[in-house]
Amino acid sequence: MLFKLAWKNIIKRPFSSGLSVLLLASSIMIILLAFLTMQQLENKFNENANKIDLVVGAKGSRLQLVLCNVFHVDNPTGNIKMKDVTFLSKHPFVKSSIPISLGDNYKSYRIVGTDKNFLKKLYITPFKQGKLFEKPYEVVLGFNAANKMGLKLGDSFYGSHGIDASLHEHQDAKYFVVGLLDYSGEVVDNLILTSLESVWQVHFEDHQKGSFDLSYEKKHDHHHHHQKTNVVEEDKEITALLVNYKSPRAKFSIPGIVNNKKQLMAAEPAIEIQRLLDLVQPAVKVIAVLAWFIFGLAFFSMLITLVNSMKSRKYEIAMMRASGASSKLVLISILTEGFLVALIGAFLGLILGHVIMEIMGLYLTNHYHYQFSGFIFNFFELWLLFGTLATGIISAFIPAISAYNMDISSTLKKKI
Amino acid sequence: MIQTKDLSIIYENKRIDFPDIDVNQGNHFLILGRSGSGKTSFLNLIGGLSSPSGGQVKINNENIALLSSNKLDKFRGINIGFIFQTPHFIKSLNINDNLMLSQYFLGNRDQNHIDTLLEKVGLLNRKKDSLHELSEGEKQRVSIVRALINKPKIILADEPTSALDDYSCEIVIELLKNLSEENNSVLIIVTHDKRLKDKFKQFIDLDAF
Numbered sequence: 001m002l003f004k005l006a007w008k009n010i011i012k013r014p015f016s017s018g019l020s021v022l023l024l025a026s027s028i029m030i031i032l033l034a035f036l037t038m039q040q041l042e043n044k045f046n047e048n049a050n051k052i053d054l055v056v057g058a059k060g061s062r063l064q065l066v067l068c069n070v071f072h073v074d075n076p077t078g079n080i081k082m083k084d085v086t087f088l089s090k091h092p093f094v095k096s097s098i099p100i101s102l103g104d105n106y107k108s109y110r111i112v113g114t115d116k117n118f119l120k121k122l123y124i125t126p127f128k129q130g131k132l133f134e135k136p137y138e139v140v141l142g143f144n145a146a147n148k149m150g151l152k153l154g155d156s157f158y159g160s161h162g163i164d165a166s167l168h169e170h171q172d173a174k175y176f177v178v179g180l181l182d183y184s185g186e187v188v189d190n191l192i193l194t195s196l197e198s199v200w201q202v203h204f205e206d207h208q209k210g211s212f213d214l215s216y217e218k219k220h221d222h223h224h225h226h227q228k229t230n231v232v233e234e235d236k237e238i239t240a241l242l243v244n245y246k247s248p249r250a251k252f253s254i255p256g257i258v259n260n261k262k263q264l265m266a267a268e269p270a271i272e273i274q275r276l277l278d279l280v281q282p283a284v285k286v287i288a289v290l291a292w293f294i295f296g297l298a299f300f301s302m303l304i305t306l307v308n309s310m311k312s313r314k315y316e317i318a319m320m321r322a323s324g325a326s327s328k329l330v331l332i333s334i335l336t337e338g339f340l341v342a343l344i345g346a347f348l349g350l351i352l353g354h355v356i357m358e359i360m361g362l363y364l365t366n367h368y369h370y371q372f373s374g375f376i377f378n379f380f381e382l383w384l385l386f387g388t389l390a391t392g393i394i395s396a397f398i399p400a401i402s403a404y405n406m407d408i409s410s411t412l413k414k415k416i
Numbered sequence: 417m418i419q420t421k422d423l424s425i426i427y428e429n430k431r432i433d434f435p436d437i438d439v440n441q442g443n444h445f446l447i448l449g450r451s452g453s454g455k456t457s458f459l460n461l462i463g464g465l466s467s468p469s470g471g472q473v474k475i476n477n478e479n480i481a482l483l484s485s486n487k488l489d490k491f492r493g494i495n496i497g498f499i500f501q502t503p504h505f506i507k508s509l510n511i512n513d514n515l516m517l518s519q520y521f522l523g524n525r526d527q528n529h530i531d532t533l534l535e536k537v538g539l540l541n542r543k544k545d546s547l548h549e550l551s552e553g554e555k556q557r558v559s560i561v562r563a564l565i566n567k568p569k570i571i572l573a574d575e576p577t578s579a580l581d582d583y584s585c586e587i588v589i590e591l592l593k594n595l596s597e598e599n600n601s602v603l604i605i606v607t608h609d610k611r612l613k614d615k616f617k618q619f620i621d622l623d624a625f
Contacts, residue, residue: 324493409466
């Protein structure tokens, strides 16, 4: 009955109650969105960053080197000669070193030249169909890449130059799909994997020119002759080498050795990602401050709504008291109103937060080739819920106390 | 049943004294007085809605001034039904829910009793209506039902008819008398409405006091 009374009182004034609910829901939605995005970003970054101890590539920005070769989102810093890094694969502290070579894409999905260890040691992913690439121009597709492009086993396609979608197709660089990977939830889902040889053959001519320009738009001769030209051992280039250590001591020696070489640079994904997150943190804080501000507005909106409603309801309340309702019961009935408004606002906010996160996730997934979801839940939300309910009750306290202390006789004596 | 002794209040630095009354179970009692004679204050004192500056009210031989505010709320709910000149209801609830709420305050729940009383005041078919759809006379009939809903021993009515036309006044006062008789309750009415004077055997005129 108390709930019914509170509920009917709330819907009796739909606009002011609606405003309180809306403000409350928006603030909770924004807090939740900021939280979910940051949490998933951190998880995704850390998960992937922790898989690789060190990235070795051409000199440039360390963050860029990591973003490009671990997360496959940024441009390469340039190329390095394969022969310059052979010492690393033989180093006693090194467990594994996997080369990757970038250059082409198909419909914005990157074609990554690498060796078999990429799938066997680093991103261990089961095959859904088919087998690993062996000959040049054979490719294995990550789960999302295959799904989004609608490619099946045995299909073929022409790669485009550059790492983002472009019109420049290599007319004779025709790739054949020989394997499809299962879903892994990792960066490999969004990649097209092939052998290093494929990349070398496609780009042989560019290498001969001595430049590897990624914003490459210049007209050039499309007629490569892959079957006839073999890349000279001396000229073999890769974009980066992904290194994992055998011993923790490597951490203190190997980066130094690499950085001392003038054509090489080493970047530790864990450190670079922490730096990146530290850069993003303040922006998230600004959003959080905004959300708390709206939350404050919601609090005052609830308070003012209730105070006003109390003014027009004081005869009702005096009447309730005269018909045997204790002042405690009146107090509780008003607190229940605050509680209900907060409950509706909190649930609406949480639901909206998750739904919008899911919608934004689709966009982010398309854009970054990273899986973002709205349907993950966190313990934090429980705190958000309880906090909101407490706020609702507190905002009802001031009007409730004034009703509690009401002088029934003098209220009833004042005629309207 | 109800005895008052030497009751007085201080109102705007003036002392107002009230006559002693002694009303027995099942009796009807009219208190007449013009506006400003303090008759509403008198009724509020009897009902324990306010406390006197002097004197005492005894209900069932219990001095209500000695009850704690919580106990007094409860005591009032059980023993006294109020009717006011302007009937106030919970605007967001319909007629039936308003009556259920009054039962709820005392932990009662008896839909049959609500229906029986609404039937008697001729408003059973309108119990789902909202109160602003009713005329003043009809609202006053609902407030009679509300006053009787928990079967109190005492009904206190403050100007129950003064806002009503002759026709509604007749209906309301007959209902009030008959229903409190059926319930064997004391009925005390304070009013300046001279139309009621002939309808009660026992009355007191505050202006003549």
